[in-house]
């Protein structure tokens with residue numbers, strides 16, 4: 480018995496390092512703050528992209544480090560440099576994220592307090608905060624008061640929640656799945672097809688509806704395809720709209736799609752992971768008309784609200800399908816379920832235990848107010864317009880006028896057979912240079928360069944620097 484107590488005390492002493500005292504906490508914190516301050520201060524001089532040069536010597540080491548400085552040095556040498564610097568305003572590839580500082584402070588507090596955000600009983604405050612944010616975002620996009628949703632890890636999970644809710648609402652089970660049709664376009668984000676596969680709807684009939692010249696789904700073609708499918712004994716089930724496609728930022732004609740979906744009793748899901756928050760701007764609202772009529776909707780605060788990676792939003796108009804998909808009961812949860820006066824996030828998502836991710840959104844929103852977010856969004860749209868206006872003067876051809884903050888262009892001079900080679904070449908030169916990172920896609924059969932302007936650190940000087948580089952890296956005229 481005594482022996483046992485001795486062992487307990489010995490183990491306690493050996494484990495004490497996991498609870499640094501106030502002095503030690505201050506010492507560690509200061510080193511992390513120094514590291515982060517240097518990181519932020521160096522951003523304007525640093526690169527947005529650096530090619531990987533293979534693993535360094537330290538990341539896979541397993542022994543205890545002599546001190547925190549040593550570990551921060553490994554970060555500086557082996558983690559920070561290679562790849563895309565997502566904190567850089569020069570990141571204009573894919574869809575940039577952000578990483579506003581006050582959201583980082585929210586994350587830090589969420590981790591240290593470790594409130595249990597999955598279950599109402601565990602932390603009514605944390606869950607109320609999540610639901611208040613869901614309500615606020617639902618109001619922004621015009622969703623009704625009875626709508627609900629979930630703060631997810633990102634757009635992919637949020638899209639999956641929307642799709643699995645559709646499955647419940649339409650009762651697409653294994654007997655019916657092959658007769659049910661989903662209508663999308665080639666511009667849908669690949670995470671949607673992935674979600675259909677994961678939730679057991681991969682066997683649905685998938686129709687890519689033709690696009691107009693602005694890469695938007697054509698409602699007349701959608702209607703035509705639905706009529707054909709009905710004649711052939713299929714069941715039109717889901718329409719996937721994009722409110723800001725990843726490739727071009729195209730916004731489908733949402734109101735027209737909503738009409739068609741309604742008329743046929745279909746589920747209308749909108750992926751607004753990239754573009755959704757632009758609808759907060761009064762002058763942009765008209766482009767999103769009909770978004771509020773969808774059955775499920777996805778937004779990504781880690782894109783359009785400049786948050787660090789790790790926050791998406793799933794909204795659903797009705798609570799019953801999302802609950803039917805995710806609600807559960809377990810014996811070991813009985814006290815939690817009895818005490819619940821609001822739904823728990825765990826009833827609305829595949830996750831049980833989750834990071835208290837509401838805090839990273841709530842803190843910056845309440846601290847800064849919405850105004851600087853709106854100004855940033857407006858600035859990004861104006862920068863896209865500014866870039867698109869000047870590219871033709873440098874000899875580049877736009878694929879379309881930007882609808883939001885994505886600009887697509889390529890080198891389309893000389894023989895068509897060489898366009899792709901030139902465009903790819905220009906992109907490679909930009910990557911080698913590293914100051915500004917762009918990505919590419921394929922549109923109308925061609926290799927196309929994309930500039931996606933969404934980082935809160937991208938400003939006029941960034942775009943001017945990009946224009947300089949694009950001037951410099953043009954194919955030489957004698958070719």
Ligand SMILES: *Cc1c(COP(=O)(O)O)cnc(C)c1O
Nearest residue numbers: 574633634635668670725752753
């Ligand atoms: C980024 C994006 C997604 C995927 O979201 P993640 O947050 O990366 O999981 C889905 N759809 C669109 C339109 C996107 O831009």
